[in-house]
Amino acid sequence: MSEKYIHKKTLKDKLNSPGMLNILYVPVLILFGTFLIYPFFKGIQVSFTNWDGYSQIFKYVGFQNYKQMFADSDIVTVIYNTIVYGVGSTLFQNIFGLAFALLLCRQTKLNAVGRTFVYLPAIISPLIMGYIWYFIFQYDGGALNDIIKLFSGSQTNLLASTKANVWIITGINSFQFVGVSMVIYLAGLQNIPHDYYEAAEIDGASYWQRFLNITVPMLAPSITVAVVLNLIGGLKLFDVIWSLTNGGPGYSSCSLSTMMYQLYFAKQEAGLAASLGILMFVIITIVSVIALAGFRKREISQ
Amino acid sequence: MRDRNGKLNKILIIVLIIFYAVPFYILTTTSLKKDMDVSSKWKMPSYLYLNSFTNAWSKANLGHAFLNNIIILVISMTALIILGSLAAYPLARNKSRLNKFMYYLFVSAMIVPPLSILVPLYQFYSRIHAMNTFWGITLIHLTFQLPLTIFLYTGFIGTIPRELDEAALIDGCSRFGLFFKILFPLLKPVTATITIVTGVNIWNDYQFSLFFLQKSQVQTITVTLSRFFGEHANYVSWVAAGSLLGSIPMIIIYLFLQKYFISGLSSGAVKG
Amino acid sequence: MKKGIRLITALTAALMVTSSSLMGCSSSKSSSSSTSSPVTLSMYSNITDVAFQNTIKEIASNFEKENTGIKLDITFPGSEYENILKVKMASNEMPDIFDTHGWAQLRYGNYLMDLKDSSWVSKLDSTIKPVVTDSKGKVYCLPLNEAKDGIIYNKTLLNKYGIAVPKTVDELVAAAEKISKASNGQIKPFFLSGVDNWMVGQLVDVMATPMLISAKTNSADALLNKSFDWSKWNTMGDFLLKLKNEGLVNEDVLTAKSTDLPKRFAEGKTVFCATMLSVADDVKAIDSSVELGVMPAPAFDSTDTPSFSGGERQTLGVWKDTKYKEQCLKVLDYFAKQENQEKIATVGKYPSALTGISVASTFQKDFDSNKDTRVFAYFDRVYLPNGMWDVICKNGVKLLAGQIKSSDYSSVMKSEFTRLSTK
Numbered sequence: 001m002s003e004k005y006i007h008k009k010t011l012k013d014k015l016n017s018p019g020m021l022n023i024l025y026v027p028v029l030i031l032f033g034t035f036l037i038y039p040f041f042k043g044i045q046v047s048f049t050n051w052d053g054y055s056q057i058f059k060y061v062g063f064q065n066y067k068q069m070f071a072d073s074d075i076v077t078v079i080y081n082t083i084v085y086g087v088g089s090t091l092f093q094n095i096f097g098l099a100f101a102l103l104l105c106r107q108t109k110l111n112a113v114g115r116t117f118v119y120l121p122a123i124i125s126p127l128i129m130g131y132i133w134y135f136i137f138q139y140d141g142g143a144l145n146d147i148i149k150l151f152s153g154s155q156t157n158l159l160a161s162t163k164a165n166v167w168i169i170t171g172i173n174s175f176q177f178v179g180v181s182m183v184i185y186l187a188g189l190q191n192i193p194h195d196y197y198e199a200a201e202i203d204g205a206s207y208w209q210r211f212l213n214i215t216v217p218m219l220a221p222s223i224t225v226a227v228v229l230n231l232i233g234g235l236k237l238f239d240v241i242w243s244l245t246n247g248g249p250g251y252s253s254c255s256l257s258t259m260m261y262q263l264y265f266a267k268q269e270a271g272l273a274a275s276l277g278i279l280m281f282v283i284i285t286i287v288s289v290i291a292l293a294g295f296r297k298r299e300i301s302q
Numbered sequence: 303m304r305d306r307n308g309k310l311n312k313i314l315i316i317v318l319i320i321f322y323a324v325p326f327y328i329l330t331t332t333s334l335k336k337d338m339d340v341s342s343k344w345k346m347p348s349y350l351y352l353n354s355f356t357n358a359w360s361k362a363n364l365g366h367a368f369l370n371n372i373i374i375l376v377i378s379m380t381a382l383i384i385l386g387s388l389a390a391y392p393l394a395r396n397k398s399r400l401n402k403f404m405y406y407l408f409v410s411a412m413i414v415p416p417l418s419i420l421v422p423l424y425q426f427y428s429r430i431h432a433m434n435t436f437w438g439i440t441l442i443h444l445t446f447q448l449p450l451t452i453f454l455y456t457g458f459i460g461t462i463p464r465e466l467d468e469a470a471l472i473d474g475c476s477r478f479g480l481f482f483k484i485l486f487p488l489l490k491p492v493t494a495t496i497t498i499v500t501g502v503n504i505w506n507d508y509q510f511s512l513f514f515l516q517k518s519q520v521q522t523i524t525v526t527l528s529r530f531f532g533e534h535a536n537y538v539s540w541v542a543a544g545s546l547l548g549s550i551p552m553i554i555i556y557l558f559l560q561k562y563f564i565s566g567l568s569s570g571a572v573k574g
Numbered sequence: 575m576k577k578g579i580r581l582i583t584a585l586t587a588a589l590m591v592t593s594s595s596l597m598g599c600s601s602s603k604s605s606s607s608s609t610s611s612p613v614t615l616s617m618y619s620n621i622t623d624v625a626f627q628n629t630i631k632e633i634a635s636n637f638e639k640e641n642t643g644i645k646l647d648i649t650f651p652g653s654e655y656e657n658i659l660k661v662k663m664a665s666n667e668m669p670d671i672f673d674t675h676g677w678a679q680l681r682y683g684n685y686l687m688d689l690k691d692s693s694w695v696s697k698l699d700s701t702i703k704p705v706v707t708d709s710k711g712k713v714y715c716l717p718l719n720e721a722k723d724g725i726i727y728n729k730t731l732l733n734k735y736g737i738a739v740p741k742t743v744d745e746l747v748a749a750a751e752k753i754s755k756a757s758n759g760q761i762k763p764f765f766l767s768g769v770d771n772w773m774v775g776q777l778v779d780v781m782a783t784p785m786l787i788s789a790k791t792n793s794a795d796a797l798l799n800k801s802f803d804w805s806k807w808n809t810m811g812d813f814l815l816k817l818k819n820e821g822l823v824n825e826d827v828l829t830a831k832s833t834d835l836p837k838r839f840a841e842g843k844t845v846f847c848a849t850m851l852s853v854a855d856d857v858k859a860i861d862s863s864v865e866l867g868v869m870p871a872p873a874f875d876s877t878d879t880p881s882f883s884g885g886e887r888q889t890l891g892v893w894k895d896t897k898y899k900e901q902c903l904k905v906l907d908y909f910a911k912q913e914n915q916e917k918i919a920t921v922g923k924y925p926s927a928l929t930g931i932s933v934a935s936t937f938q939k940d941f942d943s944n945k946d947t948r949v950f951a952y953f954d955r956v957y958l959p960n961g962m963w964d965v966i967c968k969n970g971v972k973l974l975a976g977q978i979k980s981s982d983y984s985s986v987m988k989s990e991f992t993r994l995s996t997k
Contacts, residue, residue, distance in 0.1 A: 017477075018392070018395065018396040018398075018477065019396065019398070020477070021391060021392035021395065021396055021477055021478070022392045022396065022400070022401065022404075024388040024389055024391055024392050025388070025389035025390075025392060025393065025404060025408075025452075027385060027389075028385055028386075028389045028408065028448055028452070029404070031385075031441070031444060031445055031448070032407075032408070032411055032445065032448075035419070035423065035441065035442070035445040036411050036414055036419060036445055038422070039418070039419035039422035039423050039426075040414055040418060040419060042422040043418040043419065043422070052960075052961070053421075053660050053664060054659075054660040054661075054663035054664050054681070055663070055684065056663075056666060056684065100318070103311060103314060103315060103318070104315065110312065110315055110316075111315065112560060113319060114315045114318055114319050115560060116553075116556065116557060116560070117318070117319045117322040117323055117326075118318065118322050119498075119556060120322060120325075120326060120553065121322070121325060122502065123498075123502050123549065123552045123553055123556055124506075124545070124549045124552075125505075125506035125508070125523075125524050125527075125545075125548065125549065126506065126508075127506070127508055127524055127527065127528055127531075128329075128527070128545040128548060128549060129325070131531070131541055131542070131545060132325045132328060132329050132545070133325075134831070135328050135329070135332060135343055135538075135542075136324075136325070136328060136343075137829075138826075138829075138834075139825065139826030139829060139830065140826065140834070141340065141342075141343070142343070143324075143328050143342075143343040143344060146342045146343065146344060147344075155825075157825070157826050157828065157829055159828075159829045160768075160826070160828035160829050160975070162975060162977065180499060183495055183498065183499070184454075184495060187458075187491040187492055187494070187495045190491050191461055191491075221457045221458065221460060221461050222457075224457065225453065225454060225457045228409075228453070229450070229453070232412050232413060236413070236415065239508075245769065245829070246769045246770075246771075248768055248769060248771065248828070248971055248975075249768050249828045249971050249972065249974075249975035249977065250968060250969075250971055250972035250975060250977050251968075252975075252977070257415060257417075260415060260417055261417055262964075264417060265656070265657045265660060266964040266968075267961065267964045267965075268960070268961045268964075269961075270421075273417070274418065277415050277417065277418040280415055281413055281414065281415065281418075284413045285410050285413055288409070288410075288413065289406065289410075292406075292409070299460075420661065421661055421664045421665070424661050424662075424664070424665050425664070425665040425666075425667075428665050428667040512651075512654055512658070513658060513661055516649060516651065516658065517647075517649070518649065528652070528653075528654075529650070529651065529652040532622055532652035532653045533622055533623075533624050533627075533652065534624075535831075535833035536833065536836050536837070536856050536859065536860070
């Protein structure tokens, strides 16, 4: 009878082992395998062809697309743009996201209204926000120019400047999506017990000391999440650019995403677009994995 | 000292609200104006004219599109939260090398540009008759929102001390069961976050809904609105009215979920 | 623990029930191919004008009434039409009937059924016939109407300043300069959109014919046998730059959208624009007193005469792998009928491509007064390889933005021409 008991125990133990839990992500793995990984490898295959995106026939051309890609001056501009979009957005959205979360974390009605309005642009579909931005930035009859005309008498065409438009778009993107970081920080702030703050106050710590020694370390996981998400989102930026400038004039405000789209559909160069997609994937993966690993380390050391 | 801080805070908040209300305000003024009214976008019209809303509603077939959006949202969100939280559990608790690899694999799925997989996916869907179906688009939404979901859940499960797990195990709970009894209830704030963030992505999805839900019976709001904008780009007030109508549901859901971000439920467990 | 498992099972079951019931709701393909059981044909068109769409739907429903076994499921995807169809082509899953909008042979050719035995083929007029027929006699599509494009102008403004319709490029620029001066620089005569850069391409395309093709000594043969001297393209770049530098183009050219155009015409801020005839309805809706006209593209050389760019506008083609060949042909025959062609010509503004159809549409007066004006097939569709359109548009905008010079425009055209011709 004791033998049976031992048997049951070991089977139950196996089922209860941490390793067995891994079964829980198998459905997700299958989904990704079918819907992402397989098509993604097909995409890699396309990057070695001269496919136009719609014919049933194509030719294999080896590394020609990759060679063409690196020789193209427009692409260098676009890579630079993409990094500005990614790093710039992340910087703005995290600094302001945290600031707004701290400002708006109490349960007053005013705070609730504030939280709603800051998140509002992130809720509205990018398609619609594009129209709103157009109403604001339009040269003739746009809201911004109405104000500028009042003060200086002349109008401005902000998005036409090929040097400034990337930064303006980064700014608009940050304004629009800072609410997402704010929400992540709000949820994170929630997990910090009030006792810690009370204890620190009793000890005579100032606001800044409390912030640096309690809030920031306890928010480490939130910071990781917010930074990595903003980085990936910013590097992948598409909708905001598309609705404001279509990537133009020329390719001056294109990100890797929008350029890939234009290469595929407008220029009918599916092979080149695919190789750009691989480049984009590699760049974003390297940047985000470094960020993720780096911030996770900080998390653990806290 | 405290009072001054409070007042300063209040002023800052009000400035912020004004700043962020601007886009919304301009959208509202534009939607309430008659078609030929070309007055400045800052001025509220002096008359009441709601025809743009009725026009946008009927011509963009918004009623039907709303229904489609809601169905897709509910199914996708339910599947997303279940699959995502369950998948994040082993990734957060069992940090084996395999799991670390899986974690990075899942997160890097966020980076795949949708265009890269569009055509192979389209071909696949045509063959399995998944075109213009709700379950077809749900699977696509799952594919693109699961990485983010798993990422957020893994991060936040990580902040829940393992002592709670161990306590439950000692009490006789299985590892699977302890998820439902102990962990999931504590994930309310991040579940609310995920609901809002991914819910908005699903509600506002354009790229996939455009290609995979082409028939008018199954079109979503973004697709019908975009078509409507293309047909009536002249009628700025209609465009603005349609935009407002399309955004309202998500705003309401956000207002409702706000309570959960700030509910303070989670700190209970950590204190104990 | 048990509760948890029960919860999960319940939710999963609910999920499965909901999704399987929805699977049932999804549209299923009808598998029958015999003519007796009801058949649904899918039809796609890129028509964005609502009135035109309604006319098509009306003709379709009349067809359904006379042919009770056939149903037409029409989709108008709008501006995303071309992208959607490209993805469909890649998956080899085309609609049964679709619009080829100018690209029947060049893009959609391999997916189209030969229509040469249809009754309306003999009625194709002489300008459209070579466009939709290839050297082997295959007829690619039924043209619903025919392009006749030049430059759309603000008749009201030209009349106001007492200017006659320009016949040469010099006259065109002079007219623009006159109006600009008379209005103290308030009116910028030409409208171009940098964001919707097809507008730049459209102007270049219609002007390329007088520049390179319509004069007695022209480059048509040189282009066809690939011996063309691309430094001749500098004239195009110089033309665009001249307009821009003299302040004759809208100031916000780089950020304006094509949807801004109707308002500018209506408010008398724009005089000339190379765009589609459908803009007339949008302008009328804003200010019905403003009249628009269409003029052929003016000649570069004073010994030459103006010309229209012609070819396909809206068409209907049949997928070569459709399951319902007979039914699709019936639909096309129906759209080719006289009364339907007349309806289409009236609402679509472009003339019918079939002989013997004439209606009084908005621009008919201008077409009549230009009865003898030559119509050349669209320059880019004949002389440029597939894929050059984007090159023309993108680099035209770069030129206007000051990012490249005229000579750069020409060298990019040359290198892309060479690369795409050898694909």
